[in-house]
Amino acid sequence: MARIKIDHSRCTGCRHCEIACSLNHVAGTANPRRARIRVFKEGSTYFPTIAGPFVDAACTSKIDVVLGDQTYNMCLVCRASCPEKPFFIEAETGFPLKCDFCGIPPSPSCVRWCNSGALELIED
Amino acid sequence: MYGHTGRCLRVNLSRNDYQIETLPQELMEQYLGGRGLGVKVLFDEIDPRLDPLSEDNKLIFASGPLVGTGAVTGASCNVVTKSALSQTIASAKLRGHFGAELKFAGFDMIIVEGKAERPVILSIADDKIAIQPSLEYWGRTTSETEAMFRAALADKWAGRETYLVSIGPAGENLAAVANVVTDGFLAVGGAGIGAVMGSKNLKAIAVKGNRSVLVADTSRFVQVITTIINKLNSAPLTSQSMSVWGSAFLVRLCYEKGAVPFKNFQTTSFEGLRHVGTEALASAFPLRSRGCFSCPIACIKKSDVQDSRFKGKGMAPTYLAIGALGLNCGITDLTTVGMANIICAEMGLDPIAAGGAVATVMELAEKGLVSKEALKIDMRFGETDHLVTALTLMATKKGHVRRIGRGAKALAEEFGAPELFMGVKGISMAPFDPRALQGMGLHFATSNCGPHHLYAYTFIDELLNVHEPVDPATTEGKPALVKTYQDTTAVTDSLGLCNWPLMGLKFKNFVPMVNSCLGTRLAADDLLLIGERIWNLERLFNQTAGLGVSDDILPGRFIDEPLPAGPAQGQVAGIKEMLPEYYRLRGWDESGTPPRDRLQALGIEDSTNGQDQD
Ligand code: SF4
Numbered sequence: 001m002a003r004i005k006i007d008h009s010r011c012t013g014c015r016h017c018e019i020a021c022s023l024n025h026v027a028g029t030a031n032p033r034r035a036r037i038r039v040f041k042e043g044s045t046y047f048p049t050i051a052g053p054f055v056d057a058a059c060t061s062k063i064d065v066v067l068g069d070q071t072y073n074m075c076l077v078c079r080a081s082c083p084e085k086p087f088f089i090e091a092e093t094g095f096p097l098k099c100d101f102c103g104i105p106p107s108p109s110c111v112r113w114c115n116s117g118a119l120e121l122i123e124d
Numbered sequence: 125m126y127g128h129t130g131r132c133l134r135v136n137l138s139r140n141d142y143q144i145e146t147l148p149q150e151l152m153e154q155y156l157g158g159r160g161l162g163v164k165v166l167f168d169e170i171d172p173r174l175d176p177l178s179e180d181n182k183l184i185f186a187s188g189p190l191v192g193t194g195a196v197t198g199a200s201c202n203v204v205t206k207s208a209l210s211q212t213i214a215s216a217k218l219r220g221h222f223g224a225e226l227k228f229a230g231f232d233m234i235i236v237e238g239k240a241e242r243p244v245i246l247s248i249a250d251d252k253i254a255i256q257p258s259l260e261y262w263g264r265t266t267s268e269t270e271a272m273f274r275a276a277l278a279d280k281w282a283g284r285e286t287y288l289v290s291i292g293p294a295g296e297n298l299a300a301v302a303n304v305v306t307d308g309f310l311a312v313g314g315a316g317i318g319a320v321m322g323s324k325n326l327k328a329i330a331v332k333g334n335r336s337v338l339v340a341d342t343s344r345f346v347q348v349i350t351t352i353i354n355k356l357n358s359a360p361l362t363s364q365s366m367s368v369w370g371s372a373f374l375v376r377l378c379y380e381k382g383a384v385p386f387k388n389f390q391t392t393s394f395e396g397l398r399h400v401g402t403e404a405l406a407s408a409f410p411l412r413s414r415g416c417f418s419c420p421i422a423c424i425k426k427s428d429v430q431d432s433r434f435k436g437k438g439m440a441p442t443y444l445a446i447g448a449l450g451l452n453c454g455i456t457d458l459t460t461v462g463m464a465n466i467i468c469a470e471m472g473l474d475p476i477a478a479g480g481a482v483a484t485v486m487e488l489a490e491k492g493l494v495s496k497e498a499l500k501i502d503m504r505f506g507e508t509d510h511l512v513t514a515l516t517l518m519a520t521k522k523g524h525v526r527r528i529g530r531g532a533k534a535l536a537e538e539f540g541a542p543e544l545f546m547g548v549k550g551i552s553m554a555p556f557d558p559r560a561l562q563g564m565g566l567h568f569a570t571s572n573c574g575p576h577h578l579y580a581y582t583f584i585d586e587l588l589n590v591h592e593p594v595d596p597a598t599t600e601g602k603p604a605l606v607k608t609y610q611d612t613t614a615v616t617d618s619l620g621l622c623n624w625p626l627m628g629l630k631f632k633n634f635v636p637m638v639n640s641c642l643g644t645r646l647a648a649d650d651l652l653l654i655g656e657r658i659w660n661l662e663r664l665f666n667q668t669a670g671l672g673v674s675d676d677i678l679p680g681r682f683i684d685e686p687l688p689a690g691p692a693q694g695q696v697a698g699i700k701e702m703l704p705e706y707y708r709l710r711g712w713d714e715s716g717t718p719p720r721d722r723l724q725a726l727g728i729e730d731s732t733n734g735q736d737q738d
């Protein structure tokens with residue numbers, strides 16, 4: 001099955017992937033808040049995060065992960081469309097967003113426009 | 125309406141209120157948006173003769189129609205005002221993510237009028253607009269300001285989607301050399317706008333939005349963008365040089381053509397190129413590539429500076445920083461340049477204007493025309509500490525702000541050597557020697573926003589030979605080259621695009637992207653005509669402000685003193701032979717004035733702006 005491989009070290013934070021996703025799902029509409037991929041910065045690193053499942057309640061436990069000298073809030077890089085955070089939920093409608101592995105073969109829209117190599121389609 | 129949001133936010137800081145206006149359709153057709161629309165509004169609404177720091181000056185932030193749509197490099201927000209440094213119109217380009225976020229908040233443009241009684245921050249979150257007191261932010265650096273604002277938001281996630289533009293201490297203290305900053309990027313060509321923002325007591329603007337920007341023909345647009353990305357990917361300059369090094373790769377190429385100024389433009393030949401080349405850059409800084417919104421090139425390099433004298437994060441040196449803050453001050457130490465560049469971003473100082481002021485004082489000192497006592501600071505070519513100290517002082521200490529912070533021209537005049545000011549229309553020159561690149565020289569002399577290379581990319585042909593091989597030393601054909609690049613840049617700035625892609629593709633490659641996005645059927649020539657219209661309107665603004673043919677001139681050094689050494693040895697700038705031809709191509713008379721019928725042909729009807737009557 002094909003997978004999307006994300007290489008944080010290459011991501012430039014350009015957010016072209018967000019718009020690629022948004023345009024592909026609602027024709028004519030460029031809007032990062034409607035994208036199923038969002039790119040967030042923590043410290044000096046960008047994290048492209050692809051939306052996963054909808055959950056109707058937040059986790060009861062909160063988790064921080066320490067990598068090197070940086071502490072990451074797991075909620076930030078978590079893929080869930082979750083009431084804890086406003087991402088992957090359409091602002092106007094409250095509609096939860098989930099990646100549907102879209103696009104024209106051979107590449108999903110976000111991968112096709114990502115020029116840095118941060119997003120890559122691989123077969124395993 | 126596609127691309128445009130069609131809405132404009134007008135904020136009056138004196139009255140502490142705002143209103144949301146609809147932008148007239150025909151203005152967007154005539155001037156596109158961004159720089160063009162900003163210039164039109166400024167020209168219509170202020171008297172170009174006014175004092176730039178007076179309450180009547182206006183400060184406009186305008187994102188072009190392609191910004192936020194996903195168009196390749198559609199990220200620029202233009203900052204248009206009357207410059208505090210030059211008395212000309214200023215139209216700086218703010219990159220990063222601010223411009224796109226402004227569109228997502230539902231605005232093409234913000235017009236800031238008046239002056240707040242106390243420091244404020246303008247906060248925009250969709251239609252929730254607030255003018256907030258911000259005394260606690262005053263005196264803060266630009267990165268502190270952004271971090272404080274984000275941390276203070278009630279919704280802890282909101283800061284991640286909020287983008288700011290702010291001034292540092294330099295703008296607050298009304299230093300003429302001040303600029304504005306977003307996320308560590310200084311606005312390109314922004315000398316003289318930081319003080320205007322400071323004079324309004326406006327510390328920052330913050331935006332966040334949830335709205336959509338509409339695209340006319342999505343399937344065609346997506347296809348065109350994919351093609352453009354592939355084109356940029358197969359061109360060596362955009363896929364390799366710019367992506368890996370940013371503009372810093374230009375240092376060696378410029379040096380080899382004898383075009384990099386050293387010690388206030390005294391020569392272009394110097395020892396120590398290897399200390400400032402790309403290898404030195406890679407060993408001095410761990411480079412991280414950063415892209416402006418929807419840019420596949422990602423020429424911005426961020427880095428940390430870890431030095432016993434200074435620790436900080438910010439932009440790694442670009443060509444501009446290495447030239448203006450390094451070589452032109454006689455400095456070949458990249459760590460110092462990196463430090464100086466970050467200080468500029470934190471303090472909100474324009475690197476060309478601030479570096480130009482330092483280089484001028486250094487030459488004044490070298491010639492014995494200024495003493496340490498007169499300026500209360502020591503400045504000698506090549507002294508790294510002098511540069512770093514001067515930058516901090518000219519932004520923060522009132523006495524130094526009033527002396528060095530006024531910029532190179534005022535300093536050269538005060539110490540009796542106006543000929544040592546290396547600039548045009550009051551603004552220091554970007555680090556390219558006009559004796560080595562004739563087209564760049566003509567552009568520097570005639571540019572409406574001052575001598576900045578990013579208002580006409582002639583070096584793409586003169587230096588890099590991307591589209592056609594052009595001999596940098598000849599004056600022949602240069603007036604046409606300059607005019608085309610000036611008009612092209614006016615178009616791309618107005619659409620909200622970056623010009624660096626022109627290193628990998630042609631202007632005409634942008635056209636299908638524009639049309640599929642906006643639902644228009646414009647040809648490349650239609651766009652260039654709009655560019656020419658904008659250029660003429662800016663010219664008209666400057667002429668009304670009191671500038672004339674005598675301001676289309678290069679400093680005497682470039683005309684009378686042949687380059688003493690290096691690859692361009694013996695050359696002078698042939699500006700006098702190029703200028704008449706340039707005026708002729710623009711359809712202007714010998715005094716460089718656009719005649720009435722020419723303006724009418726360009727669709728600039730109401731060219732008097734009511735100023736004849738008063
Ligand atoms: S397009 Fe690629 S480089 Fe740009 S933000 Fe998305 S993942 Fe990062």
Ligand code: SF4
Pocket residue numbers: 020021022024035036037050051098099100101102103108109110111
């Ligand atoms: S694969 Fe498609 S749906 Fe999923 S994030 Fe990428 S563009 Fe969006």
Ligand code: SF4
Pocket residue numbers: 197199219220414415416419420421422423424622623624625
């Ligand atoms: S080329 Fe550089 S300056 Fe231009 S949009 Fe891309 S990252 Fe920004």
